[in-house]
Amino acid sequence: MPSADGLCWAGFGHYLPERVVTNAEIEADLGLAPGWILARTGISARHYASPGQALSDLAVPAGAMALQNAGLEVREIGLLLLATSTPDHLLPPTAPLVAHRLGLSCGAVDIAGACSGFLHALALAAGHARLTGQPVLVIAANILSRRIDPKDASTRALFADAAGAVVVAPCADPGRGPLSVVLGSDGGLYDEILIERGGSRTPDVPGTPIEARMQMRNGRAVFARAVECMATSSAEALRRAGLHPYDLGFWMPHQANGRILDQVAGRLGLGNTPRLGTLSLHGNSSAATIPLALSCHHAEGGLLDNGPVLLSAFGAGTIWGAMAWQN
Incomplete structure (x- = not known):
């Protein structure tokens, strides 16, 4: 493992559910004029999870893609941080389940930081990677389509389901x-x-x-x-x-x-x-x-x-x- 003088984003991954929901579908359902959502939000479409998908089902493929992209073995990962506001259950945390499904045996914890959860998790990941010299897998995922009021345009127009992941790894360049x-x-x-x-x-x-x-x-x-x-x-x-x-x-x-x-x-x-x-x-x-x-x-x-x-x-x-x- 390189000296922990520097850190890099060594691998990236993401997962998007198959269902795409366009503005036209929401605008027709809520009686909004065509173009109303795009003009106010900059959003034209979003993805929704299927009824059988839980948060971990989005997080796992994103994490697996990031690990493969980084070219790392699961035994090399020192910590998994999962930033989410929509875990599989209130208890237990979802991160250990995601780690298990990825074949990881390292520490794993949920980070409940709402929309800034990934940024906070990234700061914690950098500290852990520098302290231990071990790569950290950071995953952020949410299924917000089940938390919006379908009759409320202010939330229904905005929120979506997705997962993204980054591997934070030590590198020899102290400038990174x-x-x-x-x-x-x-x-x-x-x-x-x-x-x-x-x-x-x-x-x-x-x-x-x-x-x-x-x-x-x-x-x-x-x-x-x-x-x-x-x-x-x-x-x-x-x-x-x-x-x-x-x-x-x-x-x-x-x-x-x-x-x-x-x-x-x-x-x-x-x-x-x-x-x-x-x-x-x-x-x-x-x-x-x-x-x-x-x-x-x-x-x-x-x-x-x-x-x-x-x-x-x-x-x-x-x-x-x-x-x-x-x-």
Whole structure:
């Protein structure tokens, strides 16, 4: 194993369920004008899991693809981190099951970081890889189609199902890996995006139907906070890394909403920086959007060595962060 002086993204993987749901289907169902969703979100389609698929069924093929792409044996992986808001069950965590199905015997834990879960998991993976010299498999996956209110256009237009994975591995080049990390949270906006039922605050009551649906209680407040937090944390990550927008090879934001991303880009002066993402085709799969976009870019023959990559994310809780990474 190389010295842990540097870190690299050694392998990428992703999985998209077969069913594609277009805007036309949702707009017809909700009585919306054609083009309403695209104009407000930048999304034209999204994937939904089949009724027989659980979260682990998306995570496993994405992880297997990343391991194969990295050319690593399962015995070499030192840790599996699974970023998800929709685990197979509330208990036990899903990561050990995913690890078992992949043939791993390492540590495995779920990371419940909402839309910024992958970024937080990536920061933890970098620390573990440097401490132990072992590669870490980071998977982010969600099945959000079962958590939206089918009559609520604000959530149904956005959210989707997908999985993405990245292998973080030690390398000999000390210039590679995370250049800076900025993480933040504000529990004062805790309940602005909420799945209320099923936790200890509002447990399921025997004999009553379970309505574990996502609620976006103040979309305008969430929009404004997402722009502010993604922009300020990204600017700080660039400052700490000694970078300017023109130094970046790519900007890789969480694929939340096209209008949010445009405003963040304007605040940061990223108008001429290439933006990686799959928002139009795959929608918002929460934590999965960043590794999904990275893997799709790699699968299409794209490179990530033409300059640092800036990662930005904001999620329910609220939690957010940014990272500059040199691969």
